[in-house]
Amino acid sequence: MKMFDTIAAIATPLGSGGVAIIRVSGADSEKVSQNVVKTKSGKKLTELESHKLTLSDIHKAGDESASVDQALVSVMRAPHSYTGETVVEINCHGGYFAAGLILNELLSCGARLAEPGEFTRRAFINGKTDMTGAEAAMDIIDSTSGLGLGNAANVLNGALAEKINDIRQDIMEITSHISAAVDYPDEVDPLTDEEVLEKLNLISSKISELIDSFETGKILRDGIHTVIVGKPNVGKSSLLNALSRSDRAIVTDIPGTTRDTIEEYINIKGASLRLLDTAGIRAEVSDEVEQIGIDRAMENIKIADLCLFVIDSNSKLEPEDEKIAKALKGKTTIVILNKTDKSAEITPIELKNRFGFETDDIVETSTPKDKTPAGIEKLEERIAEKFALGTIKSGEVYVSNTRQRDSLVKARESVDLALNGVGMPFDLLYVDLEDALSALGEITGATVQEEIIDQVFSRFCVGK
Numbered sequence: 001m002k003m004f005d006t007i008a009a010i011a012t013p014l015g016s017g018g019v020a021i022i023r024v025s026g027a028d029s030e031k032v033s034q035n036v037v038k039t040k041s042g043k044k045l046t047e048l049e050s051h052k053l054t055l056s057d058i059h060k061a062g063d064e065s066a067s068v069d070q071a072l073v074s075v076m077r078a079p080h081s082y083t084g085e086t087v088v089e090i091n092c093h094g095g096y097f098a099a100g101l102i103l104n105e106l107l108s109c110g111a112r113l114a115e116p117g118e119f120t121r122r123a124f125i126n127g128k129t130d131m132t133g134a135e136a137a138m139d140i141i142d143s144t145s146g147l148g149l150g151n152a153a154n155v156l157n158g159a160l161a162e163k164i165n166d167i168r169q170d171i172m173e174i175t176s177h178i179s180a181a182v183d184y185p186d187e188v189d190p191l192t193d194e195e196v197l198e199k200l201n202l203i204s205s206k207i208s209e210l211i212d213s214f215e216t217g218k219i220l221r222d223g224i225h226t227v228i229v230g231k232p233n234v235g236k237s238s239l240l241n242a243l244s245r246s247d248r249a250i251v252t253d254i255p256g257t258t259r260d261t262i263e264e265y266i267n268i269k270g271a272s273l274r275l276l277d278t279a280g281i282r283a284e285v286s287d288e289v290e291q292i293g294i295d296r297a298m299e300n301i302k303i304a305d306l307c308l309f310v311i312d313s314n315s316k317l318e319p320e321d322e323k324i325a326k327a328l329k330g331k332t333t334i335v336i337l338n339k340t341d342k343s344a345e346i347t348p349i350e351l352k353n354r355f356g357f358e359t360d361d362i363v364e365t366s367t368p369k370d371k372t373p374a375g376i377e378k379l380e381e382r383i384a385e386k387f388a389l390g391t392i393k394s395g396e397v398y399v400s401n402t403r404q405r406d407s408l409v410k411a412r413e414s415v416d417l418a419l420n421g422v423g424m425p426f427d428l429l430y431v432d433l434e435d436a437l438s439a440l441g442e443i444t445g446a447t448v449q450e451e452i453i454d455q456v457f458s459r460f461c462v463g464k
Helices: 029-034 096-108 118-125 131-142 146-156 159-183 193-212 214-222 236-244 288-303 319-327 348-355 376-386 402-420 426-444 450-457
Strands: 007-010 019-025 037-039 053-060 063-076 087-093 224-230 262-268 271-277 306-312 333-338 362-364
Touching: 007 096, 007 118, 019 029, 019 096, 019 118, 029 063, 029 087, 037 063, 053 087, 063 096, 087 096, 118 131, 118 450, 131 146, 131 159, 131 402, 131 426, 131 450, 146 159, 146 214, 146 271, 159 193, 159 402, 159 426, 193 214, 193 402, 193 426, 214 271, 224 236, 224 288, 236 262, 236 271, 236 306, 236 333, 236 376, 262 376, 306 319, 306 376, 319 348, 333 348, 333 376, 348 362, 362 376, 402 426
Parallel strands: 224 271, 224 306, 306 333, 333 362
Antiparallel strands: 007 019, 019 087, 037 053, 053 063, 063 087, 262 271
16 A cells, blocks of 8 residues: 555445545645646636635546536645545535546546545544544444444544543553652652552553443444344244334245345434344254255354344244243343234243243233234333443443454453552563553554554445
8 A cells, every 4th residue: 555645536325316525635636636627717726725615617637628527626735634635525416427437537647546444544644533533433434323323423532542541641650650760769759559559450440441331332333133033923024023113024924934034223222223033943844945044043143132032922832932942041032922912822921930031021012914013112121221221321432343342451451460560570560561551552543553454444435
């Protein structure tokens, strides 16, 4: 990757739309863009006021008579731009062909097609953002819920970086005091063991608090991976439709109608649930396609954050129910006792005695065709309680990706090693505290390695 050449890419999604934006960044962005831009005012791009839109004709490179589109063009001069470099943005009419043609003309004039995430990577290199902000930008793009969006916005605004930098500052106060006491013993008194213990315990507690926020942060970012499981024809697809308030899944009385996984997103108290409706699980299957669907259902149980086990209250429990209950051992599960609008063969007490489910985790529902479902609100309330969604505060910041969590764990391990070493010579503690500083620096990018940078920015789209 050449970090100081001029790059270009379409920054908006491909396809029809009101506006498409072609972004150009680099020292020669004005020079390259001038080949395809003729402002209505007759001014050159270098003469335009920064950060103002100018109506312009867009034409093929070197041929002003070969019109392509009319667009609003802006120049954002370094260092006051997203990347920290001079940026030109061409806001043309939406549509793949026009935007693609303009991009190709820019590439023919000396720009290079940007790599995934390269605009944001340049912003990071030029000090316009840190690694937490760069990752948060992608999380905002991928957000599927209000709480997830809010957390990503808080991180983008520096809330997580501020917490990390505060902890680093606390550690540096200790290391700098150790260094000063060693270098100037006649002028600087060393810290007492009690003082070091108090400071390190506070630092470890702050790191632990961030680590403990990861499970909530992961839910906010990725949603709750929720799998609907049960025997055929117990109402799994009807439950999906009731939760999503749509006719997303086909519903019939024929067992085995759902053969592949159906996915839908819903929101509960601002958090996203990624709902998967799976094939009905039964013992004897003659259809190879249905068997593949059942195998996928069992695999999805293993990776799910939440399992909704649907049971037909009008039918007696069967070996298939036993098989499913066994597969759900150790999983966060809510049992859906469905079809309770008809005469019941199974009660919540029987389910508790048979499979060991707590009665609080058994919700009675009915999802009759062409009638209003019952029990759905209670189910949503129970899901919210399970994941403490009502306690999530929009102003708080939560660690939301594994890279950040792993670096925090490394930092805490180093601080704990230092804690265990209190009483030994302070220069030995210094090594552990330097390791903690390095691990925390990986989160913001202060000490991050090139391979980690490559991994982070590989998630991005080309235009970002």
